[in-house]
């Protein structure tokens with residue numbers, strides 16, 4: 001049952017884009033809500049009229065709200081947050097800050113994002129780091145026993161992508177956090193597909209580093225993201241690249257690294273994006289991440305049920321805990337053609353490329369998948385229309 005107290009009319013009223021099409025590509029980029037879009041346009045207008053540096057000075061409190069809002073979202077302190085231009089930038093900044101030595105090991109889960117894998121292979125090639133893939137259990141989630149057994153003195157980092165780019169499965173990030181904590185190994189969480197979709201408390205999860213992006217379930221602008229760095233790790237992690245924002249220049253010969261997570265930032269950035277991401281986070285917190293998560297789960301289950309009833313369609317998502325990302329394939333038409341045909345009918349979906357989650361893709365026997373990713377502003381009526389269009393197409 002869909003909760004009657006979820007104010008769906010308001011959610012749709014405040015989402016201008018949902019009048020144009022059925023947007024089931026929230027795992028790609030969500031439709032930003034009106035307050036976020038207006039904050040972005042308003043700030044850009046101010047830059048046009050008053051000048052970028054002048055607006056930055058005048059609206060510094062609103063810009064700073066990004067850090068406070070992120071801290072509220074993750075239950076951390078504002079000085080543990082860095083603004084980034086993407087999840088990838090955040091993840092790379094964290095990963096490349098480790099001073100890996102030949103023979104060091106990184107343990108990682110099967111959902112790891114393709115870009116993270118490229119960086120791991122790069123460090124394996126340059127530094128002699130060994131990447132060890134932790135197997136999944138029979139349910140599809142990361143096997144916690146296997147993870148425990150892989151922990152030894154060689155392991156310098158544990159990585160987990162909590163929700164794969166191309167699948168509905170949610171990995172038990174807190175269980176991984178317990179293993180990392182008891183072994184005293186730093187834990188880097190890619191929460192890119194989770195932030196804005198479900199609550200995430202870094203104390204409960206036990207991660208030391210976390211990256212997220214603005215444009216997906218947080219409904220922020222493109223070109224924005226965040227990196228969380230636990231205070232106790234901050235001092236030990238020296239960014240791979242420095243600049244005069246990350247470190248204060250004391251003389252022509254000396255610099256001093258910042259003590260907060262801003263040591264992972266650049267000075268230049270989209271200030272409009274930063275401000276609007278802060279608005280997006282507050283907007284999500286206003287709805288409540290529990291309520292958002294519950295609604296997404298309900299409508300995604302509804303979609304999976306409807307898809308299972310269509311001849312020729314196989315739903316690919318598996319696992320005890322599924323989210324708003326729904327993946328499937330049809331016997332009659334390949335995923336890219338399906339996506340194209342749906343787009344002609346004003347329904348946005350995406351395909352799942354190999355680079356989305358290469359390790360699990362390699363292990364899977366499915367043909368290419370189509371991804372329909374739902375947010376709370378999507379409706380049962382949209383799901384019904386989606387199912388009708390699919391039936392007609394097939």
Ligand SMILES: Cc1ncc(COP(=O)(O)O)c(C=O)c1O
Nearest residue numbers: 086087088113164165192193213
């Ligand atoms: C799980 C996951 N991690 C990281 C990323 C990269 O995000 P960004 O494009 O903001 O760097 C994505 C993007 O799809 C993703 O799905």
